[in-house]
Amino acid sequence: MSEHIVSSFDAELEGLRSSIAEMGGIAEKQLADAVTALVRRDTSLAQAVIAMDQRLDALQRDVEERAVLTIARRQPLAIDLREVIAAIRISGDLERVGDMSKNCAKRVLAIADGFQAQKIVTGVQNIADLVMEQLKDVLDAYAQHDLARALDVWQRDGQIDALYTSLFRELLTYMMEDPRNISFCAHLLFVAKNVERIGDHATNIAETINYLVTGQNLTAERPKNDRTTAPVDVAAE
Amino acid sequence: MSEHIVSSFDAELEGLRSSIAEMGGIAEKQLADAVTALVRRDTSLAQAVIAMDQRLDALQRDVEERAVLTIARRQPLAIDLREVIAAIRISGDLERVGDMSKNCAKRVLAIADGFQAQKIVTGVQNIADLVMEQLKDVLDAYAQHDLARALDVWQRDGQIDALYTSLFRELLTYMMEDPRNISFCAHLLFVAKNVERIGDHATNIAETINYLVTGQNLTAERPKNDRTTAPVDVAAE
Numbered sequence: 319m320s321e322h323i324v325s326s327f328d329a330e331l332e333g334l335r336s337s338i339a340e341m342g343g344i345a346e347k348q349l350a351d352a353v354t355a356l357v358r359r360d361t362s363l364a365q366a367v368i369a370m371d372q373r374l375d376a377l378q379r380d381v382e383e384r385a386v387l388t389i390a391r392r393q394p395l396a397i398d399l400r401e402v403i404a405a406i407r408i409s410g411d412l413e414r415v416g417d418m419s420k421n422c423a424k425r426v427l428a429i430a431d432g433f434q435a436q437k438i439v440t441g442v443q444n445i446a447d448l449v450m451e452q453l454k455d456v457l458d459a460y461a462q463h464d465l466a467r468a469l470d471v472w473q474r475d476g477q478i479d480a481l482y483t484s485l486f487r488e489l490l491t492y493m494m495e496d497p498r499n500i501s502f503c504a505h506l507l508f509v510a511k512n513v514e515r516i517g518d519h520a521t522n523i524a525e526t527i528n529y530l531v532t533g534q535n536l537t538a539e540r541p542k543n544d545r546t547t548a549p550v551d552v553a554a555e
Numbered sequence: 556m557s558e559h560i561v562s563s564f565d566a567e568l569e570g571l572r573s574s575i576a577e578m579g580g581i582a583e584k585q586l587a588d589a590v591t592a593l594v595r596r597d598t599s600l601a602q603a604v605i606a607m608d609q610r611l612d613a614l615q616r617d618v619e620e621r622a623v624l625t626i627a628r629r630q631p632l633a634i635d636l637r638e639v640i641a642a643i644r645i646s647g648d649l650e651r652v653g654d655m656s657k658n659c660a661k662r663v664l665a666i667a668d669g670f671q672a673q674k675i676v677t678g679v680q681n682i683a684d685l686v687m688e689q690l691k692d693v694l695d696a697y698a699q700h701d702l703a704r705a706l707d708v709w710q711r712d713g714q715i716d717a718l719y720t721s722l723f724r725e726l727l728t729y730m731m732e733d734p735r736n737i738s739f740c741a742h743l744l745f746v747a748k749n750v751e752r753i754g755d756h757a758t759n760i761a762e763t764i765n766y767l768v769t770g771q772n773l774t775a776e777r778p779k780n781d782r783t784t785a786p787v788d789v790a791a792e
Contacts (some may be wrong), residue, residue: 379772386640388631389623403623410647465780490741501727504744512746535616 327392334381334388335461338503341377342457344454346450347517348419355426356509357439358390364430367423371416380449384405396533404530406414407459407485411519411526412488415453418512425505432501441485444514446463448478452520460527468527472536473519478517486509564629571618571625571642573699578649579694580616581607583687585656586753590683592663593746594676600668608653615650619643633770641767645697648756648763652690653747655756662742671739674741675729678722679743683750685715689757697764705764709773712758719751 348367355363385406388394394402452471459467489507492499525536585604592601622643625631631639689708694703726744729736762773 331688349639386636389626390636393630399623399627476664486741490738493730493741497731499738500730501714504723504727504730504741507741507744508748 323337327388327398330384330388330392331398331401331405334385334402337377337381337384338405338408339461341374341381342453342460344374344377345412345415345419346453346457348374348416348524348547349422349446349450349453349513351442352419352422352426353513355423357443358433359426361427362424364426370422371420374413374416378409397530399529400533404526407515407526408523411522412546415516415519418516421458421512422509422511425509429505430501431518432502435492436504438489438499438503441488442510442513445478445481445485445510448474449513449517449520450480452517453480453506456520456523456527460521460523460530463527465528465531468524468531472528475517478514479483482510482514502531559785564631564635567621567629568635568638568642569623571622571639574614574618574621575642575645576694576698578611578618578646579690579697581611581614581650582652582656583690583694584757585611585653586659586683586687586690586750589656589659589663590680590687590750592660594680596663596667596671598664601660601663603709603788605657608657611650611653615646618646634767637767637770639699641763644763645760652753654754655753658749662746666739666742669739672729672736673744675726675736675740678725679747679750681717681723682718682747684751685711685718686754686757689715691752693757693760693764697760700764700768702765702768704767705761708764709758709761709786712754715751715754719747722747 326516347372351363351370352367354360355367385402388402389399392398452474455467456471458464477498486507489503491542493503527535585607588600588607589604591597592604622639625639627638629635689711692704693708695701696708723744726740726747730740765771765773
């Protein structure tokens, strides 16, 4: 390859990386704002979270298109090809993280007028704090090609699943205690599930970083402590 | 391009199409079996649905890898490039359809031992019947590059969302009527949501077929009648 082509490839790769960095920033803000909107019952903030998602979708389509063109034009091999494929996969995960946060924001709008015991929201806040940390760490791990940090995120997902399991049961208990909680808690079940799934996307990104750095796919089953689908010992949705 | 290269490209494309046809068949069976497992409370069938998902995941990774190699080797343009990109996108949707069915099967395992009013399951069965028809139609539309049929699927998603909305409220009513329904119905809320989301993936595939045939992306918002996230008029998760 001539230097010109090499530098063009590097420039296209840098462009993909910076688009993903922008997507990561938006996805982090969407989740943080969705939780704030829930806690403060702030419907205009929830609307803003929903609106923010368009930008994320546009960036994901753009990354996908540019990545395909780069593969066709440069025919990259080995680590170079993995860089482009990783960009496609991570942008896909971040786009879906945005969808999950948007879903949470829609639930905030749905329950805005109903009866709401503030204490019930605390459990969702706790799991969201953990997930936001996971998202931040995995995005840093991608920016720095830091495999150890990525694997650390991958390992920690079990804590989130365990927290989700206890939250699921807690919400059912509130429903049984007082029928007025049922509609509100039903929506919170979905908020909690969406937050837990954002954690799953963080671990997907960790797996992509492992593939990017090592060229191997993680074969081991991710540690899962979600037991809402017990009695049998199966991983959660 | 020499005939040799052209025919090699056609062979690779045919290989991608047949892998997607296989994925479609598995995804349809997974959903049908998951619903049967729910209705008959058949936990061994539910386990089989969960096990089936591995094959779908493997096929999706395989399609993605072969598609990327095809783009790098053949540098296809226009319709040829869209064929390869469509294969990547549709395999991604089908892999997620499999995840949704697996989620449903896990819920069947979770509620197997609990109290269960059979009539409550009927609503889930009705929405699943509609979704299975959508899935079948959109897979046929892809196999035949039938744009009209794809757009018909795209239009019909509104019916599924409307059905899901009424089912969501029906399940909340059962919870309020009898606390013994709460745990069972909480799991059914997730089963119904997973089925409704399979319908969304069918419409995603319809959108990909439109892109494949016309080269354009559908810009109009998909018709949405889900109102579980009312009061405001927003689309469902």
